[in-house]
Amino acid sequence: MTSPQGRFTQSASVVNETPFIKAEAFGKHLFITFGHGKVIHIHLGLYGKWTFLSHTPEPVGLIRIQMSTPQACAQLRGPNACALISPDEVKIIRAKIGPDPIRKDDPQSARATVLASRTPIGALLMDQTLFAGVGNIYRAEVLFRSGIDPQTPGKELTSEQFDTLWRDLINLMKIGVRRGRIDTVRPEHLPKVMKRAPREDRHGGEVYVYRRTGLPCHVCAHEVAESDLRGRNLFWCPNCQK
């Protein structure tokens, strides 16, 4: 392990040559455990990115962590968080992470909180203590797929609606892990989606409403709407989501 531009050199040297034990994700947080209880905590944030290569090239750009073996190389750029942390710090971070749909966590506590809250479900879905791992894309897409208006207060949802959202998050996030991209469009709507103008959806997946402002809804052709909710872009179809 190295840190070519020095940002992480001291921590990298601590785990250098120590055996890799495991890498685990809880919500958006990644914990890489090495021998002697050394743990590196990583959060990619908005633009953090891993690059995996079959060789170790000369560093290009700012690389925070580079892990190399003779056969492979992993480079980390632009993470929100990247630090060697203590077991106590792991506990503190873990304690703030709520149930994660793809970890088969029990959503019981989150369900109770959501169904009692006056906060819009569109905001609740972004709360990592309630829906660990859910971000702006899954927020928009899961609400579209359930036909729920993002401004609906949590307490106005039925428990059946909550359970449907949770099950759909499990479903969509599992697909996301498998494919390495976020696809949310049901098979019956795919033909329509494939006919869309080129260059749409440049985040890489096939979606219903995320970043499709002003374009026709793939289901009803109504214009997709955009607004700001708690400082994040919110996308929805005013006709399908009421």
Add this chain to the structure above:
DNA sequence: GCCTTATGTTCAC
């Protein structure tokens, strides 16, 4: 080339 934007979080006011 420069400007804007982005799958996010934390902290200051």
Add this chain to the structure above:
DNA sequence: TGAACCTAAGGCT
């Protein structure tokens, strides 16, 4: 509520 963090890609001139 806004700024800071910090990288890359796309849009525009």
